[in-house]
Amino acid sequence: MEDVWIINREYWRNEKKTPTRLPSEIIKKILQHTSKPDDLVLDPFLGSGQVAVVSKEMGRNSRI
16 A cells, blocks of 8 residues: 555546545545455445446445
């Protein structure tokens, strides 16, 4: 595991800034270190839904 992550901020397609949009790379790193494929990932506040999308891409389960 790395001590420091340097990850650029992501924006929606129209480049509108929003506080709920997490960079996919942060979510991927967190899921790699805290879960295994087929695990259930809980995001109780959902926000933009980015965690659910990345979870599915990584083979994790997410309930919306």
